[in-house]
Amino acid sequence: MYLWLKVIHILAVISWMAGLFYLPRLFVYHADKGAGGEADQTFLVMERRLLKAIMRPALVVVLISGLGLWHVLALSLSEAWLAIKVAAVVGMVGFHGLLERHAREFRDGLRVKSSRYFRIINEVPTLLLIVIVIAVVVRPFA
Numbered sequence: 001m002y003l004w005l006k007v008i009h010i011l012a013v014i015s016w017m018a019g020l021f022y023l024p025r026l027f028v029y030h031a032d033k034g035a036g037g038e039a040d041q042t043f044l045v046m047e048r049r050l051l052k053a054i055m056r057p058a059l060v061v062v063l064i065s066g067l068g069l070w071h072v073l074a075l076s077l078s079e080a081w082l083a084i085k086v087a088a089v090v091g092m093v094g095f096h097g098l099l100e101r102h103a104r105e106f107r108d109g110l111r112v113k114s115s116r117y118f119r120i121i122n123e124v125p126t127l128l129l130i131v132i133v134i135a136v137v138v139r140p141f142a
Contacts, residue, residue: 006069023051026050031111051103081141084135092128
């Protein structure tokens with residue numbers, strides 16, 4: 001059971017991360033397009049499909065399988081590596097929420113942030129992923 005749960009978790013993480021890397025990139029290009037044009041409509045469809053078909057379902061599976069692994073392995077937040085990982089995952093979920101907000105702004109025809117802003121925040125999931133992988137593999141402070 002443990003190994004299958006781990007496989008599901010890893011596959012869901014890969015799917016979710018792909019979306020977290022790609023959606024801000026779409027926003028970079030979308031931010032430079034005016035609301036209401038053909039390009040705007042294309043980006044809106046791409047963003048909606050990415051969120052609804054890949055990112056949201058993957059996020060749910062990541063959280064459920066992650067909690068399942070936590071339970072199966074009887075882990076404790078007193079383990080520093082796990083506390084670091086959980087904090088980084090909470091940050092990643094918060095970043096996902098931020099992307100949802102930006103997608104909603106685009107849907108509403110708003111251009112609140114520049115393409116430069118989206119280029120910068122595009123690095124956030126990479127940094128959080130590095131923290132998570134180091135925490136899980138190296139298990140610092142263990």
